[in-house]
Amino acid sequence: MGQEEKILYILDTNVLLHEPLAIYNFQEHDVMVPMTVLEELDNIKDRKKDVSRDARIAIRAIDDALRDASPEEITEGVPLPTANVEAGSASGHLSIYADHALPKVQEHLPTSANDNLIINTALYLQEERKPQKVVLVTKDINMRLKAKGAGLTHVEDYRTDQLISDVSMLAKGFQELGGNFWEQVSDCETRSDGRDTVQEVTAPEIANTYPNQYLLDESDQFCGRVIGSDGERLQFHDLGRERLMSRTAWGVSPKNIYQGMALNALLDPAIDLVILTGPAGCGKTLLALACALEQVVETGVYDKVIVTRNTPEIAESIGFLPGTEEEKMAPWLAAITDTLEVLHKSDENFEGSMHYIMEKANIQFKSINFMRGRSIQNSFVILDECQNLTASQIKTIITRCGEGTKLVCSGNLSQIDSNYLTAVTSGLTYIVERFKDFEGSANVYLNGVVRSRLASFAEEHL
Known part of the structure; x- marks a missing residue:
């Protein structure tokens, strides 16, 4: 492949945070990392957030590729090993570009913002490398709009890890x-x-x-x-619809056939992973918790219930909250305690029932940030709101599950709060597609809102 046929991909910081090993995913084409991106990774790697781990992995990957190269070779480009390139064919190159040294006449946008520095670099190289195709790769929609508005011909989202397009x-x-x-x-x-x-x-x-x-x-x-x-x-x-609709768990019966299918998967000990998706109010959390209590307290299939979820970025470090880990997690797991209240609201001694069940089912609230290194045995694990997790974060939870553990992942792809995730790049979407052919998993989209007519109208019309 000639140099003119090779594409030069310039990576933004968020691409490397989303996929730390992204430099290896461009096959025979060239990859360039601006110096500004390295500086941003350096600022992120020491933060007390989960994203700092991805920054460190990205830095190590770049270091491994350039470790034995001279400064001149790093500027020109060092060959990258790529598994998908045939023997004897051209290899892509990785280079670092000192974007702070751009000529002043090439500053199309004010250089006060890092995004503008990266866009200016792409615009300069678009002219400098003609007729080679230069592509800026970023997951920031606004940055893509700015780059196109400034005159950059080719701007793309990073889609290598997308398993579906819609x-x-x-x-x-x-x-x-x-x-x-x-x-x-x-x-x-x-x-x-x-x-x-x-x-x-x-x-x-x-x-x-x-x-x-x-x-x-x-x-x-x-x-x-x-x-x-x-x-x-x-x-x-x-199975038969009538039998499905007649099953109960902790006093909860399915209100539609979709809940019936979910109940069937949740109560089957042969299924290790159940993925529940659907709109708000379709019963994901209620069914998961009811089946957890049924199989821990009544049938004794599992020893305990572990509930975890991602905490919002503003409070990803839960250390500022008072109390134990369970007490710190309580504000982010209100959906679970609300559901427990619904399941026991008709009991004579409501407070007593809640305390009894929490103790009897050994319900533990855990932060996803402290799940690494653990091995979870004989437990019913509920991973709630996992539309906000990356594939890497969900993998962390799945690989913690040991013998006799069942994992339930639930989420609503229309309620993603992360700045770097969309419905097609969410970890929830990723595991639905990746585990589709695994005989130990089941996936159910809970069609229909059963919470209330108000919630149903809001889901359909807002």
Whole structure:
């Protein structure tokens, strides 16, 4: 590949915070990191926030790539090892650019802001490197707008880690089939698997099934959960809507078939990971907590309940709050305590019930920032509001789960508070797609708001 065919990608700081090893993801093309970006990473790496870890990883990755290079080689570019490049083909290069040394005549934007320094660098190199294509890569929407307004031809978001291009394409965990399912089946074999009935059929028009995906039809009677498919034959657990809707957990019954499917997955000990998505008020937290109490207090499947969630960036360090870790986390886990109140509001001694259940179920509130290094055994773990987590942060939690532990991840992709995440780059979206084909996981999109008619109207019209 000639130099003119190679693309020069200039990386913004937020790209390296989002994906610390991003320098290795541009295949045979060249990557440039402006000096301003290194300075911003240096300022971030010592902060007492989770993002500081990503900054340190990014700095180490750049150092590893440039460790043995001379100053001249760093300016010109050092070859990068890339796994996806064929043997003998051109390799991309990594370089550092001293953007503070730009000629004054090239300052298209005031240099008081770091973003402007990086944009000025991209504009200068766009002219200097012609006809080579120069691309500024940033996850900052406003910076992309400023760069285009200043005359930069190519500005892109970092999408290498995106598994889908539109959140509407995200797997919902179920297929809704037209007509009556059984009328479309030409051949069927039935067998028993414990208390479950397993059906193996010559598959009708069902495409792209995956393990533990639910199947519904228009008959209001059929519901199945996929075991596997070879393209011609489909195996599934025959659940039946009536049986699904009649199941209860800690006194909670499903209000619609989507909650019924979620309850089925939450109460199945063979499923280690349950992912619940859906709008506010669809019952994600209520169902998760009810199933947790049922399986800890009533059936004894698990020893304790651990509840964790990401804390807002303004309070990511919870040290300023008084009390123990559980007491510090209480303001951010009010949704859980509110749900406990709903589950026990009709008890004669409401306060007594709350204290009893908290102690009996051994409910522990933990900060996600202190989960690293732990090994969680025989627990029911609820990771709430995880639409605000990156894939790396969710991986931290998942890799803590040991034998006999069930993890429930819940979140609403329309309520992302992070400055650096969108619905398609959220860690919640990432795990839905990554774990789709894992036989130990199930995903259910809880369609419909059941909290109140006010919440339902707000979700639909605001």
